[in-house]
Amino acid sequence: MKKIFLPFLIYLAFISESSLVQAFLPQDNSMDWQLVPRFSMVLILFVAMYVNTTYGLLYGLAFGLLTDLLYTDIIGVYLFSMAATAYITSIFSRYLFGNLIVTLLLSVAGVSILEFFVYGLNSLIGISTQMLDVFLYKRLLPTLILNGFFAILIYYPFVKQLNQIKDTLKEN
Amino acid sequence: MPHFFSNKRLIILLVSIIILVALIGFSMKKRESLTLPEQFLKDSAGLTQTIFYKPANTLAGFFENLAEMKQLYKENQMLKARLDEYAKLYVQYEEAKKTNETLKAQLDKEEDLTDFKVREATVIGRSPDQWNQFIYINKGEKDGIKPKMAVISPQGFIGKVTNVSLFQSTVQLISDNDRTNRFSAIVQGEKNIFGTIEGYDAKKQALVFKKIPVDAKIKKGQKVITSGLGDVFPPNLLIGEVIDIEPDEVGLTQTAYLKPSADLYDIDHVMVLEREMPAVDESLREKEEE
Numbered sequence: 001m002k003k004i005f006l007p008f009l010i011y012l013a014f015i016s017e018s019s020l021v022q023a024f025l026p027q028d029n030s031m032d033w034q035l036v037p038r039f040s041m042v043l044i045l046f047v048a049m050y051v052n053t054t055y056g057l058l059y060g061l062a063f064g065l066l067t068d069l070l071y072t073d074i075i076g077v078y079l080f081s082m083a084a085t086a087y088i089t090s091i092f093s094r095y096l097f098g099n100l101i102v103t104l105l106l107s108v109a110g111v112s113i114l115e116f117f118v119y120g121l122n123s124l125i126g127i128s129t130q131m132l133d134v135f136l137y138k139r140l141l142p143t144l145i146l147n148g149f150f151a152i153l154i155y156y157p158f159v160k161q162l163n164q165i166k167d168t169l170k171e172n
Numbered sequence: 173m174p175h176f177f178s179n180k181r182l183i184i185l186l187v188s189i190i191i192l193v194a195l196i197g198f199s200m201k202k203r204e205s206l207t208l209p210e211q212f213l214k215d216s217a218g219l220t221q222t223i224f225y226k227p228a229n230t231l232a233g234f235f236e237n238l239a240e241m242k243q244l245y246k247e248n249q250m251l252k253a254r255l256d257e258y259a260k261l262y263v264q265y266e267e268a269k270k271t272n273e274t275l276k277a278q279l280d281k282e283e284d285l286t287d288f289k290v291r292e293a294t295v296i297g298r299s300p301d302q303w304n305q306f307i308y309i310n311k312g313e314k315d316g317i318k319p320k321m322a323v324i325s326p327q328g329f330i331g332k333v334t335n336v337s338l339f340q341s342t343v344q345l346i347s348d349n350d351r352t353n354r355f356s357a358i359v360q361g362e363k364n365i366f367g368t369i370e371g372y373d374a375k376k377q378a379l380v381f382k383k384i385p386v387d388a389k390i391k392k393g394q395k396v397i398t399s400g401l402g403d404v405f406p407p408n409l410l411i412g413e414v415i416d417i418e419p420d421e422v423g424l425t426q427t428a429y430l431k432p433s434a435d436l437y438d439i440d441h442v443m444v445l446e447r448e449m450p451a452v453d454e455s456l457r458e459k460e461e462e
Contacts, residue, residue, distance in 0.1 A: 011220075015217065015220045015221055015224055015297075016224060016228075017300040018221060018224075018297035018298060018299070018300050018308070019221060019224040019225045019228040019296075019297055020228060020300075021297075021298045021299075021300045021302075022225065022228070022229075022295060022296075022297050022298040022307070023225065023228040023229050023231065023232035024228075024232050032377075034302050036300060036301050036302060037300055038300075066213070066217075069210055069213055069214070070213065070214060070217050071299040071300060071301065071304065071306065072299065072301075072303075072304045072306075073199065073304060073306075073334075073350065074196055074199045074200060075195045075196070075198070075199040076191075076192045076193075076195030076196045076199065077196070079192070079195070080188065080189075080192045118301065118303070119303075121196075122303050125196065125200070126349070126351060127303050127304065127349055127350065128303045128349065129349055129371070129373075129374070130374055131375070134374065134375065139302075
C-alpha cells in the first residue's frame with residue numbers, strides 16, 4: 001500500500017464512528033452500556049507501533065484536532081489526548097515484541113489511556129458528570145471490548161500494509 | 173526508559189499543556205458563529221457522512237425489524253385498546269379547536285406566539301464519544317437554518333441548533349451537560365409551575381428539572397412543556413413527564429427528574445422550528461410612539 005492511502009483510511013474509520021453510533025446505538029441501549037467506537041485511534045496506534053513515533057504523533061495531532069472541531073464543542077481535549085496516547089503507546093511498543101497478543105494489549109491500553117484523558121479533562125471542564133465507578137463499568141469496559149475486537153479484525157491485513165510502508169521508508 | 177523525561181521533552185510537555193489550557197479557554201466562550209475553516213471542515217465531513225449514513229441505517233433497520241417482529245402481536249392488542257380512547261379524545265379535540273377558533277375570531281387575533289415554520293431534516297451523524305450529545309443534520313444555512321432554533325422529533329422536544337455551516341448544522345440535545353444548555357419549562361397543571369432544565373442525570377436516566385419553587389406541588393406523571401419565554405423557542409413543546417421529585421441540596425427549591433418523551437437515542441428524522449412572530453410586535457411599538 002502506498003503511504004498516501006493511510007490518511008484516507010483513517011479518515012474513513014473516523015467518519016464511520018459517527019455513523020455507527022447514530023445507526024446502532026438504539027439497539028444496545030437496553031443494556032445501559034456506552035459503546036464508544038475509537039476506530040481511528042486504534043488505526044493511529046497501529047501506525048505508531050509499526051511505522052514510527054513521528055507518524056503516530058502527527059496523525060494523532062491531526063485527527064485529534066478533527067475530532068475536536070467536528071464532534072465536540074471544545075478545542076484541545078482530543079488534540080492533546082490522542083497525540084499523547086499515540087506517543088506513549090509507541091514508546092512502550094519499542095520494548096515489546098510485536099505479535100497479535102502484544103498488539104492487542106497495547107491497543108486496548110492505548111484506548112483506555114485516551115478514555116481516561118478525555119474523562120479527566122471533561123470532568124474538569126464540567127462536560128461529564130459521571131461517577132468513576134459508572135465510568136469504569138458502564139463505559140470503559142464495553143468500549144475496550146468493542147475496540148479490542150476491531151484491533152483483532154484489522155491486525156493481519158493492516159500490519160502487512162504497514163510493514164510495506166516501513167520498508168519503503170527505510171529504502172529512501 | 174531513561175530518556176523519557178529528559179529536559180527537552182519536559183519543556184515540550186509543559187508548553188503543550190499551556191497551549192491545551194489556552195485552547196480550551198478560547199473555545200469555552202459561547203461563540204455565535206463558526207470561523208470559515210471550521211465551516212469548511214464541517215461541510216466536507218458532512219458530505220462524507222451523508223454517503224455513510226444510508227447503508228449504515230439500512231443495516232441497522234434490518235436488525236431492528238427482526239427484533240420488533242417478536243413484539244408485534246402484543247403491540248397490536250395494546251393499540252386496539254387505545255383506539256377507543258383515541259376516538260373519544262378526537263371528539264374533544266375537535267370541539268376545543270372549534271371553540272378556540274371562534275374565540276380567536278372574536279378577539280380579532282390572527283397571529284399567535286405559537287405559530288412557527290417547520291423544516292424537516294435527516295440526521296446524518298452523532299458525536300461518537302457520548303460525553304457530548306450532539307447530532308448532525310443535513311440542512312444548513314442555505315436552507316434557512318439559524319442558530320438557537322428549536323428542534324423536535326415527532327414525540328417531542330429534543331434540543332436546539334447550536335451552530336450552522338452552509339450545508340449542515342449541529343444540534344445540541346437537551347441531555348447535553350453543557351452549562352449553557354438550559355431551557356425554561358413549565359409543569360402543566362391547574363397552575364403553571366416554572367423551572368429550568370439543566371442537563372441529564374446518567375444514573376437515573378432522566379433530565380434534571382431544577383429551580384422549582386419549594387411550595388409547588390408536583391405529582392409524578394405530570395407533563396412538562398417548553399415555556400416559550402425568552403422568545404427563542406416556541407411554547408407548548410412536550411419535553412417529558414415527571415418521574416421523581418426531591419428537594420435540592422440547600423432546600424430552597426425543588427428538583428424534579430423527567431423521563432424525556434422523545435427517544436434521545438433513536439433519532440432519524442427531526443423538524444426544525446422557526447418562530448414566525450418576534451416576541452415584541454413591531455406594530456405595537458409604532459402604536460406606542462403615536
